[in-house]
Amino acid sequence: MKRVLARLALTLGLATAAAQSASAAPLEIGYLPILPAAQLFITLEQHALPAEAGAPKLVQFQSGPALVQALLAGQLDIAYVGIGPALVARGKGANIKVVASNIVEQVSFVAMGDLAPYFASGDAATAFARFAKDKGRQPVIASYPKGAVPEAALQYWLRNRIKVEPSSFKLIYQGEAQMQQTLLTGAVDGAVILEPTVTTVLSKAPKARVVARGSDLFPKQPGAVLLVREKLINEQPALVRSLVAAHVAATRLLDTDPAKAAPMVQKYVGGGRLPLDLVQKSIVNSKGQFEADPNAIIAATLVLQKFQADTGTLEGPAVDVAKLFDTRFYDEVAGKPATQGKR
Numbered sequence: 001m002k003r004v005l006a007r008l009a010l011t012l013g014l015a016t017a018a019a020q021s022a023s024a025a026p027l028e029i030g031y032l033p034i035l036p037a038a039q040l041f042i043t044l045e046q047h048a049l050p051a052e053a054g055a056p057k058l059v060q061f062q063s064g065p066a067l068v069q070a071l072l073a074g075q076l077d078i079a080y081v082g083i084g085p086a087l088v089a090r091g092k093g094a095n096i097k098v099v100a101s102n103i104v105e106q107v108s109f110v111a112m113g114d115l116a117p118y119f120a121s122g123d124a125a126t127a128f129a130r131f132a133k134d135k136g137r138q139p140v141i142a143s144y145p146k147g148a149v150p151e152a153a154l155q156y157w158l159r160n161r162i163k164v165e166p167s168s169f170k171l172i173y174q175g176e177a178q179m180q181q182t183l184l185t186g187a188v189d190g191a192v193i194l195e196p197t198v199t200t201v202l203s204k205a206p207k208a209r210v211v212a213r214g215s216d217l218f219p220k221q222p223g224a225v226l227l228v229r230e231k232l233i234n235e236q237p238a239l240v241r242s243l244v245a246a247h248v249a250a251t252r253l254l255d256t257d258p259a260k261a262a263p264m265v266q267k268y269v270g271g272g273r274l275p276l277d278l279v280q281k282s283i284v285n286s287k288g289q290f291e292a293d294p295n296a297i298i299a300a301t302l303v304l305q306k307f308q309a310d311t312g313t314l315e316g317p318a319v320d321v322a323k324l325f326d327t328r329f330y331d332e333v334a335g336k337p338a339t340q341g342k343r
Contacts, residue, residue, distance in 0.1 A: 026053075027077045028075055029079070030070055031080040032064070032176065032224075033269055035194060035283070036082070036103045038265045039250040039251055041265045042250035044056075044058075045263075049242075049246065050243065052239060063148075064081050065145050068088050077231075078229075078232070082224050083149055084149045084152055085148065087304075087308075087324070092316045096228065096229055097230055099227070100244050100247045100248070100330055101222065101224075102291070103223040103290050104220065105215050105218075107153040107194060107217055107218070110211065112190055119211045120209070124162045129165070129168045140169070140172060141154075141169050141192075142171075142192075143173055144173065147314075152307060152308055156217060156307055157218065183197075199281050199285060200274065222300045223289075226243075240329055248292045255290050262283055266279040269282075
């Protein structure tokens with residue numbers, strides 16, 4: 001009888017465990033369908049997510065602020081988003097950590113056909129004013145929403161690099177898809193944008209020009225990052241380590257083999273509607289910008305937050321940047337000695 005009861009208990013225990021496993025909620029992963037989230041797309045297509053995580057629930061967003069709201073509402077276990085929205089989310093109480101970087105210096109300022117010549121000749125600081133004098137209107141410049149890294153990079157360039165009067169142009173805020181459409185329809189004269197939108201615009205508007213690249217706008221600017229909820233870190237550290245290991249491998253592939261990486265990225269970027277050759281060219285044009293090491297962006301994140309605070313564009317309170325980062329997993333995967341940014 002004891003043996004029968006033991007077997008019955010074992011059977012019930014296994015059945016209960018199986019039921020709990022089957023009913024466990026899948027990991028929710030939030031992302032924007034842009035090139036700076038390329039590591040996620042490669043991780044998905046190579047089935048490199050930890051097996052114990054099961055099939056994830058992907059949640060697509062069109063802007064960083066929308067993703068921040070989801071984090072604050074308790075949604076999302078993992079997110080691929082700009083460091084700007086990460087600072088906002090942390091400042092407003094989201095228990096999140098940056099465990100890896102995605103990309104650096106990825107923002108470019110592109111001027112369209114009517115505006116580009118004013119940067120090609122003459123002082124960049126007076127380009128907007130000279131355009132307005134000749135055209136009888138201010139140039140219209142599109143940017144990601146306030147708090148996003150591209151918007152901060154644009155403001156840093158305008159205020160600290162070329163020292164332009166804010167009154168010499170009209171600034172509007174848009175999401176990724178809307179920005180590309182307004183550029184190609186002539187509704188705006190320039191924009192601060194990311195790949196693959198840069199390559200797309202230049203291929204379809206031959207007179208458009210990249211006026212300033214990431215290193216010109218905001219040297220060493222941090223870009224998108226990999227965020228994980230502290231709850232997941234505390235409860236499943238092995239899973240987070242596996243996720244970071246896959247992230248590091250995907251970063252290496254982007255830098256060393258764009259042809260292999262491109263089909264995996266193409267499936268997600270821009271909703272999968274972009275030509276494969278354009279996506280591959282965008283990856284090639286971003287060589288040297290894919291950066292997985294979170295340690296590499298801590299100092300620049302401090303500069304970014306201070307700049308946003310000084311200019312009044314920091315949404316919410318400033319955060320302890322060092323506590324936003326948890327570099328343990330990357331350091332372990334990369335075989336690095338323990339550094340700053342540990343929780």
